[in-house]
Amino acid sequence: MEPAASHPVTTHRCRLVEWRSSAVTALAANEATQQLAVGREDGSIEAWRLPTKQHSWRRTQWLPPVAPGHTVEALLWTRDGRLVSAGLSGLLLLWDLGALGDVQRVDSGGGAVWSLALSPDGAVVAAGCEDGCVRLFGYGKRVGGAAAEAAELSYKASMAKAPGRVLSLAWRPDGSALFGGGSDGTIRKFSRSTHTQHGKLLDAAPVLYYLT
16 A cells, blocks of 8 residues: 655744724814814824714725824814824924825924914914924915915914923914913913913913813
8 A cells, every 4th residue: 555645734824913003193173074184193194084874984095104203293174175284393294185195394493393273264374382382374375376376384473482382272263362272281372463472371280282
């Protein structure tokens, strides 16, 4: 009796890695387009379609980190449906979700950016910075630009400097003033026209992370 023919045995070695989602560091909702922008600790940004009676949550776009170590600490939607992000790099990034990439990068001039807020008229983006200053960036088309030219960010002015980083921002509904919450536990009111501080409120909390 002949011995049974030997057959090669193929082995596969695998390792199972537990998947962990990156922490969510910023959110911004767009009521007009029914989208939610999600910023994560790894620097990536996602756009999600808000749920309706007919559809559940659905991720529509994913934007990779622009560079190693880049974070997303704040997000906002512009009126024309574009996205602005900012973080510890000190850059404000203007995103075109249709092109899946950033179309403009602007240095804050004050280090890390902890908060963003769009003025009620949609013309000014306020950025709360590490150095205690709120900086204003105009959002719109350049003077004399072509009709088809897309809007862009441009530095306009800086509010009066305060001690500690500016962690939260909120505009007055009529757009005439801006409130900033600082790491020193103080809420400060700034004039949009004169860029000066017009009062402050000392809070019992040591840090103010959110204003609305």
